[in-house]
Amino acid sequence: MARMNRIAAVVGLATIGLAGAGVASLALSQGRINASSTAPGVATPTQLLTQPIPDGAPNIDQIRQGQYLVKMGDCVSCHTRDGGEPLAGGYGLNTPFGVIYTENLTSDPDTGIGAWTPDQFYQAIHSGIGPHGMRLYPGLPYTYFTRATRTDSDAMLAYLKTVPAVSYRPPANGLPFPLNIRFMIRGWNLLFFxxxxxxPEPAKSAEWNRGAYIVTGLGHCGACHTPxxxxxxxxxxxxxxGGDLDNWVAPDLTSNMRTGLGRWSSDDIVEYLKTGRNAHANAGGSMGExxxxxxxxMNDADLHAIATYLxxxxxSPSAAAYDPDPGAMKRGAAIYSDACASCHLQEGGGQPRIFPPLKDDAVAQQGDPNGLLHLILAGGRTAPTPTRPTPLSMPSFAWKLTDQQIADVAxxxxxxxxxxxxxxTAGQATKMRARLGLKTVHLTDNSGDHG
Amino acid sequence: MSDNGINRRRLLVAGALTGAAGAAGAVTLHDGERGADPRTYSGTMPWRGGAADAPPIAEGGTGYTFFNALEQAFLEPALDRLIPPDPAGPSATQANVHIFIDRQLAGPYGRGDHYFLGGPWPKGVAEQGYQSRLSPAQVYRLTIPAIEGHVRGAYNGKLFKDLAVEDQDKVLKSLESGDAKLDSADGKMFFTMFLQNAMEGYFSDPIYGGNKDMGAWKMIGFPGAHYDYREWVGRHNERVPYPPVSIKGRPGWSET
Structure with missing residues (x-):
């Protein structure tokens, strides 16, 4: 125990001294404010991930399983930079400690993982140790991936080796000394890994255990949703x-009736994960990706397993009762009636699967209002999915509402x-506006008549 | 626009004749709106968080930025003959219509960015819309002195502002009918534009400088920038209780 505390102090001093006090979390920057775009001629992530694996290879079943597991692990969201080839890496994860660039996972032997052995790959995701023995930064969620079976690990590598080689070397990580010394990770790992x-929990059903394997393993839900x-x-x-990440909030996934999934049925969860929408919410931001x-x-059986586990x-504990300021509520009601109710309706009922209802909404009621503030300021976009391909979007209100008005309507x-x-508070809105770079008006390409 | 060497009408004619209009990708056709050029998107629809089709907000308070003193002296009394004050609602100048027109003429509208101003200029029919080679700002700048010249000649050297309201109305009516003969200006075309601009300033959203305090909307019971009434579709013979709201809000958004 004494030894543990000393390590904590060393890592802690380094962290606070270099990255500044008040660091809250290793919030991975998966929330790109721009919908990711792909350069002409480059396959989109969805195209790559849904490409049929042709018959022929002796380990065809393993490769197909690997492709499925790469979807389950959502590797492509982080291992694709804006405008880059899917899985070629180079996407910068904004951690409180600095920027960590993701690795190239294509089959290129020099810059990708084409030369990796199954042992090396398993060591990376199971133990957080790279092919040459260096410790990997926990931007790679090996704290979750460690639960993946060796069979699944081998299948993922088998698939990744079929991904067309892209020669691309990600930029060097922008971590300050001494966090740039990978040895430091050892201390972190001792504490948290x-x-x-x-x-498996023998007392629970096979479906529950499958859900637990996905949620706490390759699905790495807690990487964002655990504080x-x-x-x-x-x-x-x-x-x-519930956690925060990159100016968004990853909501509570427990059975809490206000902030969590308490009002969602298992089928609601499945519908949300499969289509991006259900009667309660639309998926956007980081969750949209x-x-x-x-x-x-993913297949329906696995989505049902996730739902059963969740x-x-x-x-989670309920927040204390709270009496909002009547003035703020009156102003907020006026703003809501004029600016929000056109889509979300006067009584907050919305138009389920089109405009999310706000009554009983979990994002709205999170302890941390930043998800709501982000949506009001920057707008949001519902993720397109194979079943619901139309990407609906909510407009930005940053140009229209003052920080006080945003605080009141929130x-x-x-x-x-x-x-x-x-x-x-208005101060919270001001802070989020600054973090999103929206202190000045950003016009769309189609805005006319300025100047 | 007329100096870029491309005559749009001829280009369109040529395109129609050769069937090449669709292939004329290298030539950017300006549709009159200042916005993005046509583009082709594939994959997903583009979307950028935080970006908005925000309207330009009229700035500069209640001082003039376009009209000079002579023009101001004509503008304000003339506007208040088009929309005089009465118990039902504000006059044109009480609603800051003069500020609205001033800001419009100082901006893209005044420069004629919305119009094709290149030649040729044959006399068109009404359905063909605006046919002048002058931008709206030039129309005001050239016509107001011509009107004052006409007034001086007809009313013993007086300015429009010094006429009795009956005489002011006569002058405006003669402009409207085309009976007033102005030196080197088209009084009828000016009147049409002026009346149009006055109505626009009176009833358009206050962010553009006119319709002060949404006075015109209150007068006619227009609720403003609400765009959805689904919740009222089945409710008949009820007053919609929404107070008027501008694109930038209403007092209730900020009152303590």
């Missing part, structure tokens, strides 16, 4: 209670129609 195989401690490790005592590139491409998570949405959550 428990390598080990998935341990982080000051050193970016998971707060393992509160799994899936997860749905587009991962869950919408519906069995005990509810407070109203969080407390109207039976909703309950803490008030939002």
């Amino acid at each position: 428990r390598p080990g195989d998935f341990k 982080k401690n000051a050193l970016a490790g998971d707060k393992t005592g509160v799994p899936l209670h 997860v749905v587009s590139y991962s869950t919408s491409l 519906k069995d998570q005990p509810a 407070t109203y949405i969080r407390n109207a129609w039976g909703n309950r959550a803490s008030a939002v």
Whole structure:
């Protein structure tokens, strides 16, 4: 125990001294403010991931299984840079400690993983150790992938070796000293990494255990949805209670009736993961990428298994009762009526699967209002999926509403129609506006008549 | 626009004749709107977080930026003959219509960015719309002094603002009918534009400088920039209770 504390102090000092105090989490920057675009002639991630594997190879079943597992692991969301070839890497993960660039996972032997052995690949995802023995930064969620079976690991590598080689070397990581010394990761791993195989719960059903294997393994849901401690490790005592990442909020996935999935049926969860929409919510932001590139491409049995596991998570504690300021509620109601109700309706009912209802909405009622503020300021886009390919979008209100007005309407949405959550201040809106770079008006290409 | 060497009408004719209009990709046809050039998208629809089709907001308070003193002296009394004050609602100048027109003429509208101003200029029919080689700003700048010249000649050297309202109305009516003969200006075309601009300034959203405090909307019971009434489709013989709201809000958004 004493030894553990010393390591914590060393890592902690380095972290706080270099990255600044108040570091909250290793929030991976998966939330790209721009919908990712692909250069002409380059396959889109979805095209690559849904490309049929032709018959012929002796290990054809293994390759097909590997393609499926690469979807399950949502490798493409992080291992694709904007405008780059899918899986060729180079996407910068904004961690509180600096930028970590993702590796090239295509079959190129020099810059990709074409020369990796199954042992090396398993060592990377199971133990967080690279092919030459160096420790990998936990931007790669090996704290989750460690639960993947060796069979699944081998299948993923077999598939990745069929991905057309792209010669591309990602930029060097932008981590400050001494975090650039990979040895430091050892201390972090000692604190927060428990390598080990998935341990089934014999008392639970096979479906539950399949869900647990996905959610706590390759699906790495907790990488975003579990809150982080000051050193970016998971707060393992509160799994899936909701986390923040890159100016978004990854909502509570427990059975909490306000902030979590308490009001969602198993079928609701399946529909959301498969189509990007259900009666309660639309998937956008970082989760939109997860749905587009991962869950919408998974099979129904696995989605039902995920739902079974999530519906069995005990509810997180409820927030204390709260009386919002009547002035803020009155102003917020006026703004909501004029600016929001056209789509979300006066009583917050929305138009399910088109415009998400705000009454009982979980994102609106999260303890952290940043997801709501992000949506109001920057707008949002519902992820296109094979079953629902039309990408609906909500407009940005950054040009239209002042920070005080944004705070008031957010407070109203969080407390109207039976909703309950803490008030939002103008300062919080100001901060989010700055973080999103929206202090000045950004016009679309089609805005006319300026100047 | 006329100096770029491309005559749009001839180009369109040529394109229609040769069937090459669709292939004329190298030539950018300007549709009159200032916006993006046509583009082809594939894959997913483009979307950029935080970007908005935000309208230009009229700035500069209530001072003039376009009209000079002589023009201002004509503009304000003339506007208040088109829309005089009465118990039902504000006059044109009470609603800041003069500020609206001033900002419009100082901007893209005044420059004629929306119009094709190149030749040829044969006399068109009404359905063909605006047929002048002058931009709207040039129309105001050339015509107002001509009107004042006409007024001086007809009313013993007086300015329009110093006429009795009955005489002001006579002058405006003679412009409308085309009876007023102006030196080197088309009074009828000016009146048509002026009346149109006055109505636009009176009823358009306050962000453009006119319709002060949404006075014109309150007068006619128009609720403003609400764009959806699905919740009212089945409700008959009820007053819609929404107070008027501008694109940039209403007092209720900020009152303490």
